Amino acid sequence: MQSLDINCSWNIRFFHWFLIFSALSFLAFFLFMPIALVFNLAFQEGISVYLSAITEPDAKAAIKLTLLVAVIAVPLNIVFGLAASWAITKFDFMGKSLLITLIDLPFSVSPVISGLIYILLFGANSVLAPVLKTYDIQIIFAVPGIVLATLFVTFPFVARQLIPLMQEQGIEEEEAAIALGANGFQTFFFVTLPNIKWALLYGVLLCNARAMGEFGAVSIVSGHIRGITSTVPLQVEILYNEYNFTAAFAVASLLAFLALITLCLKSFLEIKFSHEINVSNG
Amino acid sequence: MKKIFAVVIAVILLGVGSLMLVNGDKPKDKTVAILNVSYDPTREFYHEYNQYFIKSWKEKTGEDVEIRMSHGGAGKQARSVIDGLKADVVTLALAYDIDAISQITGKIPANWQERLADNSAPYTSTIVFLVRKGNPKNIKDWDDLAKDGVQVITPNPKTSGGARWNYLAAWGFAQEKWGDEAKTREFISKLYKNVPILDTGARGSTMTFVHRQMGDVLLAWENEAFLSINKLGADKFEIVVPSVSILAEPPVTVIDGVVDERGTRKVAEAYLKQLYTPEAQEMSAKHYYRPRSQEVMKKYEDRYPKIRLFTVDDTFGGWQKAQKTHFADGGVFDQLYNTR
Numbered sequence: 001m002q003s004l005d006i007n008c009s010w011n012i013r014f015f016h017w018f019l020i021f022s023a024l025s026f027l028a029f030f031l032f033m034p035i036a037l038v039f040n041l042a043f044q045e046g047i048s049v050y051l052s053a054i055t056e057p058d059a060k061a062a063i064k065l066t067l068l069v070a071v072i073a074v075p076l077n078i079v080f081g082l083a084a085s086w087a088i089t090k091f092d093f094m095g096k097s098l099l100i101t102l103i104d105l106p107f108s109v110s111p112v113i114s115g116l117i118y119i120l121l122f123g124a125n126s127v128l129a130p131v132l133k134t135y136d137i138q139i140i141f142a143v144p145g146i147v148l149a150t151l152f153v154t155f156p157f158v159a160r161q162l163i164p165l166m167q168e169q170g171i172e173e174e175e176a177a178i179a180l181g182a183n184g185f186q187t188f189f190f191v192t193l194p195n196i197k198w199a200l201l202y203g204v205l206l207c208n209a210r211a212m213g214e215f216g217a218v219s220i221v222s223g224h225i226r227g228i229t230s231t232v233p234l235q236v237e238i239l240y241n242e243y244n245f246t247a248a249f250a251v252a253s254l255l256a257f258l259a260l261i262t263l264c265l266k267s268f269l270e271i272k273f274s275h276e277i278n279v280s281n282g
Numbered sequence: 283m284k285k286i287f288a289v290v291i292a293v294i295l296l297g298v299g300s301l302m303l304v305n306g307d308k309p310k311d312k313t314v315a316i317l318n319v320s321y322d323p324t325r326e327f328y329h330e331y332n333q334y335f336i337k338s339w340k341e342k343t344g345e346d347v348e349i350r351m352s353h354g355g356a357g358k359q360a361r362s363v364i365d366g367l368k369a370d371v372v373t374l375a376l377a378y379d380i381d382a383i384s385q386i387t388g389k390i391p392a393n394w395q396e397r398l399a400d401n402s403a404p405y406t407s408t409i410v411f412l413v414r415k416g417n418p419k420n421i422k423d424w425d426d427l428a429k430d431g432v433q434v435i436t437p438n439p440k441t442s443g444g445a446r447w448n449y450l451a452a453w454g455f456a457q458e459k460w461g462d463e464a465k466t467r468e469f470i471s472k473l474y475k476n477v478p479i480l481d482t483g484a485r486g487s488t489m490t491f492v493h494r495q496m497g498d499v500l501l502a503w504e505n506e507a508f509l510s511i512n513k514l515g516a517d518k519f520e521i522v523v524p525s526v527s528i529l530a531e532p533p534v535t536v537i538d539g540v541v542d543e544r545g546t547r548k549v550a551e552a553y554l555k556q557l558y559t560p561e562a563q564e565m566s567a568k569h570y571y572r573p574r575s576q577e578v579m580k581k582y583e584d585r586y587p588k589i590r591l592f593t594v595d596d597t598f599g600g601w602q603k604a605q606k607t608h609f610a611d612g613g614v615f616d617q618l619y620n621t622r
Contacts, residue, residue, distance in 0.1 A: 124366030124387065141367040223367045224352045225317060238353075241485045242325055243513045 038256050041249035053250035061227040062235035063254070065143065069231065070211045073150045077207050078200070081158025086192065088159075089166035090174060100163070106155045114152045115220025118145055141223030146231065149217040154207045161203030162196055165277070169195055198273040202266065209262045213255055315348040316546050316553065319369035321356040321443050321532065322485035323506040327569040328373070334565065335556055339549065347549055355483030356443030363387075363537070370541050370550040373534040375443020375484075377401070378601040380535055389539025403531035404557035405571035408591055409444075409451040411522040412491065412500040412507045419498045423524045424455040427499065428472035435497035436477055437487040439609050443532070444484035446609060448501040451528035453608070454597045458526065471618040492519065503530070504586070505570035521587070529591040 043050055053059060084103060088096060106114065122128055122139040132139065139145045173195070177187045193200075215233040222229045230238060232255060239248035269277060320328060332349040339347050352359065352367070356375035363369050364386050374380055377395055384390040395402045413421050419432050427434050437445040452473055456466040478496065481487040484506055491500035492510050499522075502510070507521050534554050541547040556562055563573040567582045598604035608614045 119365050122366075124364065129366070138366075138368065140365065141362065223362055224354055225350050226352070228350055241322075241353075241489065 035256050035259075038249055038252050041245065042253040043250075045246050049246055050250045050253075053247035054254060056247070058227040058230070058238075059235060059247070059251055062230045062232045062251070065146070065230070066212050066232040068143070069147050069150050070208055072147050073154055073211045074204060074208050076151060077154055077158050078204060080155070081162060081203060081207075082200070084159045085162035085166050086188070088163055089169075090171050090192075103156050103159050106153050111153055111214065111216030112220060115149050115217040118148055118152075118221050140221045141225075142229060145221035146218050146229065149221045150211050150214055153214050153217050154211045157207035157210065158200065158203035161199050161206070161277075165196060165199045166192075195276075198269055198276040202269050202277050205262055205265055205269070209258060212258055313346045313348050314546060314549055315350055316370035316541075316550050317350045317352065317368060318371050318373055318553070319352045319359050319363055319367060320373040321359060321375040322353055322483040323444070323488075323503050323509070324373060324532075325351075325353050325485075326509065327505075327566060327571065330565055330569070331557070331562055334561060335553055338556065339552065345549075349553070353485075355437065355441040355486075357441040358482060368540050368544070369537050370544065370546050371534060371536050371554055373532070375530075375532050376446060376601060377531070377533050378446075378605045379443060380533060381602065383537070387539065389537050390535060391538065394535045395533060397535065398554060399558060400574045401531055402533040402535055403574070404534060404554075404562070405532070405566040405573055407504045407530045407532065407571050408527045408589060409447050409501060409530065410504050410507050410527065410587070410589075411524060412502050412510055412519050413498065413522050415518055415520055417520060417522065421499050421522055424452050424526075425459070425469070427452070427476065427501075428469050429476075432476050432499065433478055433497040434473060434476045434499055434501065435479070435481075435487050435491045436501040437484055438480035438482055439615055441482040442484055442487075444503050444506075445480075445487075446604075447503075447528055447530045449608065449615065450594060450598060450604060451524075452501075454528055454592050455524065455526055457597070458592075467614070467618060470614075471621065474619050504572070508570035523587040523589055526590045526592065528597075529593045531593075 173191050174187050177191045236248050236252045356379050360379035363383050436448045439445040439449050456469040490496050492514050511519050536550045541550045563575040563578040567573045573579050
């Protein structure tokens, strides 16, 4: 009997280490190695080549455009995410589950489809085309289309982060505030917002990373005009296709930097405020 | 905690502010800009040609002009123009894609191809094979592509103009050799069974072959094949010239609907006309296109392999017919590719 027990625990221990080892080697292979490779290739011709690659006019235009898109898309998503999760978790109304499903829609739709719907909606052969033409508004193959496509794919990030937390927090504190004479805005800014701020920040972080990194949907509506409608991910593709590998990886390294910063901030928030971000950890 | 949160908000605001500053210093000059929507392998040629045109336009008129470029698979690019991408000029891989723009949008007259010399194609090219150094699979001609164990890299004819030239060149070869439709179909079907991946554009396929090291032979534009060898080393690849190939005429045209709306007709027309000047023809030869100008062609004669070339008009009765028979939905390509 005893020998069997030893055998068993040895088996479990072995399995334990096997799992850890396979998870780590998987991470090393699919995560750390590619990132290291990106930086390695970006700097292979020295720092001056790297710097000139990321300060070249087209690259600068791409960086500007990516920042602009994020600066528009992220705040709009904050407003929407707050409003939606506030409505869903603090009130009861008809069609609530339908709204939740709709919020999740961009997660389940391929980014290519997200781009195509805007072409169907605003393209030269769409129903809206005559109206757009009359007022000389260019949506797709221009910055507004890129912003719209980015908005669509980043739609769920903030709301998805807030809804579970706000659901668990319930409505007692808000009820108390209102009973004590606070108005709607006061309740929101002094009671609700402080309770969810870290979760909100966490959602914003993820939303921003996706907004800057989105390729598929943006690629469809961009038109790929160099220096005008190329975001950073699209510029990487252009450079790569022009045999300009070092420059492609230099620009790609900016996205890798963004990913690393996001990762650090994310872990920081997770460690520091885990109970205020996720209900399950609380 | 409140402090940390305040700091984060401040950082975000700072970011927004600096971005606005960066955007604020954009010069508000009134430079005319025209957009050239082109296919994949013209990147290097137009990069050089644009500099030349900008300079000569400034000399001639005193005006500054900016030329914007968009590159991609020809079919995809035409689709974007149809969907509203405001191209002043299109310089695509084949006439059918421009026909499609003309038919669907009505922004180009149907006889657009007669507006410039040589079927509106200022340079031509053909389809050749790029193989790995030493030609390990011993690929000599089109029929070697259908052999077992040979992997062929070619883009998707639905989205890429180059891919359609590849397909028609193979078809033309088979038709000549066997003179029999069933045999030709069998050959094409076998050939495409050997294709592991269909990229959307010619440049994507080149990258798959030269950079990702997939496949034994790349069906490529002649200029793209030379470029691969020049950029990535003659020690890695070599060009195989088949017994017969197709005369590829990549045409150019002004999009009337766009230039009239934007008031850019004059500069757009000059931009295309100048492609026929000796200087531009030299440039096209430098980038391994076959120049139309006989003199320039003579000068560089020995850099182009001698191949017998057939045309789409003679072998397939024109692009309209070729497109309908082979590449339309449910056409011959679909039939053969889907049964593979």
